[in-house]
Amino acid sequence: MTALVRLRLDISYDGSDFAGWARQPGQRTVQGVIEDALARLLRLDPPPMLTVAGRTDAGVHARGQVAHLVVPVAAYSPINGTMPRRLAGLLPPDVRVRRVSTAPEGFDARFSALSRRYVYRVCDDPVGVEPLRRHDVLWHPRPLNLERMNEATALLLGEHDFAAYCRKREGATSIRRLLKYEWVREAEYVAAATVKADAFCHSMVRALVGALLMVGDGRREVEWPSEVLAARVRDSAVNVAPAHGLSLEEISYPEDEGLAQRAQETRRVRTLNATSNAAASNAAASD
Numbered sequence: 208m209t210a211l212v213r214l215r216l217d218i219s220y221d222g223s224d225f226a227g228w229a230r231q232p233g234q235r236t237v238q239g240v241i242e243d244a245l246a247r248l249l250r251l252d253p254p255p256m257l258t259v260a261g262r263t264d265a266g267v268h269a270r271g272q273v274a275h276l277v278v279p280v281a282a283y284s285p286i287n288g289t290m291p292r293r294l295a296g297l298l299p300p301d302v303r304v305r306r307v308s309t310a311p312e313g314f315d316a317r318f319s320a321l322s323r324r325y326v327y328r329v330c331d332d333p334v335g336v337e338p339l340r341r342h343d344v345l346w347h348p349r350p351l352n353l354e355r356m357n358e359a360t361a362l363l364l365g366e367h368d369f370a371a372y373c374r375k376r377e378g379a380t381s382i383r384r385l386l387k388y389e390w391v392r393e394a395e396y397v398a399a400a401t402v403k404a405d406a407f408c409h410s411m412v413r414a415l416v417g418a419l420l421m422v423g424d425g426r427r428e429v430e431w432p433s434e435v436l437a438a439r440v441r442d443s444a445v446n447v448a449p450a451h452g453l454s455l456e457e458i459s460y461p462e463d464e465g466l467a468q469r470a471q472e473t474r475r476v477r478t479l480n481a482t483s484n485a486a487a488s489n490a491a492a493s494d
Contacts, residue, residue, distance in 0.1 A: 210280040213310040216241075216257070218272040220302040223342050223451065227265040228272075237263070237302055241274075244297040248290070249282040260316045260458040261323050261407070266450030268343055271324070271457040275316040313467030314460075318474055322386055324403040324457040327416045327448065332396035344397060345452035351398055351423035353390045359422045360388035362433035363415070368479060370439045372415055373408035381408050382477040388415065390423075398423075406473075410447050417446040 218241070226234035230242065238257055246254035260273040286293060290307040298304070313319065328344045329351065330336040336346045366384040373381045387403040400419070402412050418435060421427040421444075435442045461469050 211277050212280045212283050213275055213277050213314065214283065215306075215308050215310040215314060215316065216274045216276070216304050217306040218274060218302070218304055219270045220268065220272070221342065222263060222266050222268045224301060225265065227267070228259055228262045237269075237272075240299065240302055241294075241304065244294055245276070245278075247297055248286065248293055249278055251278065251282060258316050260320050261455050263453075263455055264410070264413075264450050267453045267455065268451075269455040272455055273316045273320075273458045275310055275314060311463040311466060313463075313470065315466070315470045316458075318470035319460055319466045320406070320458050320473070321461055321469065322403055322405050322459045323407060323455065324387075324401065324459070325407075325412050325453055326456050327400045327402065327412065327453045328393070329398045329400075329416075329420065329452060330396050331398065340397075342451055343454065345449055347420055347424070349424035351390075351420070352425070353392065353398060353423065355425075355429055356390045356419045356423040359419060359429045359432050360390070362430065363388055363436060366479065367436055368439050369408060369411055369436065371435045371437075371442055372411050372418070372445065373441075374410045375441070376409060379408065380477050382479055383408060383411065390419070412453060413448040413450065414445055416448040416452075420448065421446075 218237075220237050222237070224235065225237050228237045230236050230239040238259065242254040242257055246252060249255065255276045255278050257274040257276050263269060263272070291304050294304045329347050330340070330344050331347050331349065331351045333348060336344050364385050364387070366382065368381055369383050370381040375381075384405040386405065387401055390398055390400050393399045400416055402415060415432075418432040422429060422432060435445060460466065
């Protein structure tokens with residue numbers, strides 16, 4: 208039998224010119240570009256397949272993406288310790304594999320993750336975004352009141368069915384635990400939202416941002432986003448914020464001995480119950 212090794216890849220990319228993470232026929236994707244570079248470097252045909260922690264949409268950026276792959280030891284051993292440097296010569300400048308390491312036993316980039324942390328940046332300067340930041344900061348031409356926005360986000364924390372903020376997928380649950388959602392000023396006219404959850408469903412972060420922008424500029428009341436959440440159906444009044452303001456910043460994992468157990472827990476279909484919801488809310492409030 209061929210001896211195999213599982214590798215963890217820490218990845219960053221500018222999502223502006225990618226059609227998202229996932230490989231698609233005829234499209235330039237982050238997964239496709241990295242897998243093709245790995246195939247050349249490791250001399251593997253077909254290319255190795257990456258399992259990713261968070262499948263980002265078209266235009267979304269990442270500083271802290273994580274993926275894993277399984278390759279033959281014979282292909283990996285000769286370049287062990289030099290892969291990031293070698294990949295830098297094969298990859299385009301808008302994507303980088305920052306680190307390659309042998310994954311601990313039980314590690315799964317997707318299912319072992321405890322949480323994902325995103326940051327969404329918005330400029331409310333009436334004259335627009337600084338030109339050098341136009342690819343990663345959204346221009347919102349109305350002034351934002353962050354105090355109101357944070358009052359509203361506090362009502363969303365905990366474990367809920369986020370169907371109102373997710374694009375529905377057949378057979379998929381929309382129950383998620385929102386651990387943190389906070390807006391701060393990074394600069395005079397730049398507001399940044401940190402959104403952290405155990406997992407996210409499709410378009411959830413950008414829908415949450417879109418709802419809070421309407422609270423921040425006074426078009427909606429503080430209670431409105433939580434009322435939308437409680438309805439558990441998509442509300443046409445919630446605008447999904449554009450992709451380019453969003454960046455995946457960090458994936459958190461348990462200690463090595465807890466990786467396999469976490470992966471097993473994550474694979475279970477989630478259901479809501481009052482006890483877990485209350486506990487999640489308390490934990491989120493102290494984060």
